[in-house]
Amino acid sequence: MTIKKRNDFILATVFLLGSVFFYGQTYEIREVMYFSLGPLVFPRIVLGIMFVLSASMLIQNVEFRRSAEPRAKTDKAPWNAKATWLRLGLIGLLLAYLVTLPYLGYTGTTIAFLFLGMSLLGVRTVKSLAVYAALAVIVTLSLQYLFGHVLKLFLP
């Protein structure tokens, strides 16, 4: 037994396990019948359909072949390591931004996020870093003025 598309197989498994888990969770839901159908029926229908679809996707990605047969080549883009690290770095930065935002406030954290984000994604020369720092301050203060004073929205 071989797996045709590994990522699809993994996602199908996640969906399958998730639908089973949440179906089990429906037994924790308190049942009241203000409306004739109740709060359990529709989620169970949706989770049931999700189970069937994910099982179908799982089966579609499993292939039974004799071991001597060569595996069919799949169209797969080569893994871009640099882009992956950039993505992880950006998500990490965003996480750090959100964790510190309620404690340190909008101005400092946003300036730091913008500067570090541009430095992470862009070129890193002394001149560029100076430009990023200037842009981070200008953009942060402009957004603060626009959101806080003009549009009267609450900032963290």
Next chain:
Amino acid sequence: MISHVFAALSSFSPTILVLMAAGVFGGLIVGALPGLTSTMAVALLVPITFGMQADTSLSLLVSVYIGAISGGLVAATLLNIPGTPASVTTTFDAYPMAARGEAGRALAYGVIASAGGGIISFVVLAIAAPMLGTLALRFNAYEYLALMIFALTCVIAISGKALTKGMLSACLGIFISLVGLSGTDGVARFTFDIQDLDAGFGLMPVLIGMYAISQILIEIDSIHSPFKIMRATFTSREFLDVARKFSKQKKNLARSSLIGVAIGILPGVGPNLAGILSYSQAKSQSKNAESFGTGEPAGIIASEAANNACTGGALVPLLSLGIPGDATTMMMLGGFMIHGIQPGPLLFRDEPTLVFSILVAFLVSTVFMLLLQMGSIRLIIKALLVPRYILYPIILAMCVIGCFALNSNMFDVWVFLGMGIVGYILQRQDFPLLPLVLGLVLGQMTEFNLSSCWALGDGSLWGFLHRPMALTLLAASLASVVFSLYVRHKKA
């Protein structure tokens, strides 16, 4: 009705007109920048418009929508990259035309076609939306349930070869909408005793996360690739020359616009398909079919007229039925909701001036789009030079502030991040996002109407047999699924 039109017109102060012009211009820039979409632009703006009057806010959102769809023309012509997904087919002929030194003419054809498509769709919007709204007042739970099923199957039907993934995506969206207190019984579901989850996942943070973060994460692959921009002149002489030749393209313009409107009206389908369908129709009905793809003006006209006409079409189901026509109008639904307004048939009865304000805003924005594109294409081209590694962190910061501003709650910001990562993973594995967000929007409404139908039928759904409109919609749902299976089978 005339009094409401005049009331709507009189509400257009110079401030609103300036805001709309700024909205169209901002939308043109967003549309011109590959990787940024009209959905993202509207998503960024919705929380910002919280402090505005409802008519100002919705007029601004409409103008950004129109600008963003039209702005894709510039990148398609000068970079051979669609600025927005809707302008994919524009690249087929606009770029070859630019490559042989006629970039100005290509842009002129696109600008005039966009305006023509927008005006035709305004006429349909102005006639069809009130009619559909009046018809929908006769809907009860059966018709609404059938309509929601039809909307969901429409999106699933166009998932094409990703049918299973499209359906899974829709189920996931519906499931996410069910988290929180049940709309029918007030019972907590899947909250795991987390108080913030009692209200469920906010629609806006989920949408903004899915479309902004995931798109940015995908674009990181090419973040350092500079755009190779074709040189373009755009003179008034070229523009007038093209305008004179447009009379030969009247049939193409009308047909493409009507295709765009029809596609726009179908919930969840969107302008991408409109462009593809109208381009293929224009090619098949042209005497010079072999010239398509080499710089044929009819190809540019077909694509741009259809994708702009789609915007008006997408507003029809949103205003008359409360069901968004595409991803961007889904965001606009958020704009209605933060002002406490429920779009749908009752909107025409309870807020007629607001409805006409939106219709007038649509027409005015189309005119602004024509004038601004004529006057500022050179400026828009300069926007293409801003490095994306500078733009993306700014967009993310704006999203964070926007999500926080919705309810002054950090939970919404965390939902934004979480859903952004989920959206990225799904998109990377070719799961379409549109079924997910449509499921999210329609999930609770579908449950509510299903419960109502069950109650009306005394514990059964046989009541459908006495509702011809509902049966028609169910038949249409079945037909769309069968059609997609047939097309899929034929391609295989």
